Amino acid sequence: MSLDVDPGIVGVRLVELAPHGDERGMFVETFRKEWFPGVPEMLQTNVSTKEAGAVVGLHFHFRQADYWYVVAGTARVGLYDLRAGSPTEGTAWTFDMSSGTHRGLYIPPGVGHGFAALTDVTLLYQVDGYYDPADELGVAWDDPELGIDWGVGDPVVSERDRSCPRLAEIPSERRPTF
Secondary structure, three states, rough: OOEOOOOOOOOOOOEOOOOOEEEOOOEEOOHHHHHHHOOOOOEEEEEEEEEEOEEEEEEOOOOOOOEEEEOOOOOEEEEEEOOOOOOOOOOOOEEEEOOOEEEEEEOOEEEEEEEEEEOEEEEEEOOOOOOOOHHHHEEEOOOOOOOOOOOOOOOOOOOOHHOOOOHHHHHHHOOOOO
16 A cells, blocks of 8 residues: 555545455455554445446535545546635545556545546445434535536436535535634
């Protein structure tokens, strides 16, 4: 495992994983707590499958961190630092994760996150807190202020994500702090 790219957002970590393969198939260690010193323990693992063209997010949490690994397909990841007072507040980062690149992504609380399924995608993600509806917030996925190019022409978006406010519409007390 190695740090692959500095995403330019404080606390976000993209790690390059080391797959091992032979004629039987492939093995890759996808997560180790020791790779992320000082972060809370991951408590739950989830799997999300999406068909090509789906867009999920942009979600954010006050308390919960996420760790993502793409098991199958290719996802265009969009991140945006929403944390007031962060040295990287207002920074967006977009990149592709795929089952062929073997990368893990740690997203701290307060960083908006989402993905577009460029192909059919299976995303395994871990969280450091159990589901709390009060900590499930969002920003409009298509807000031009975020500057995220999702890479899909006619996206399929859930009702929940279509109803998220634009960044300028979120009161300061409903925004995360650094």
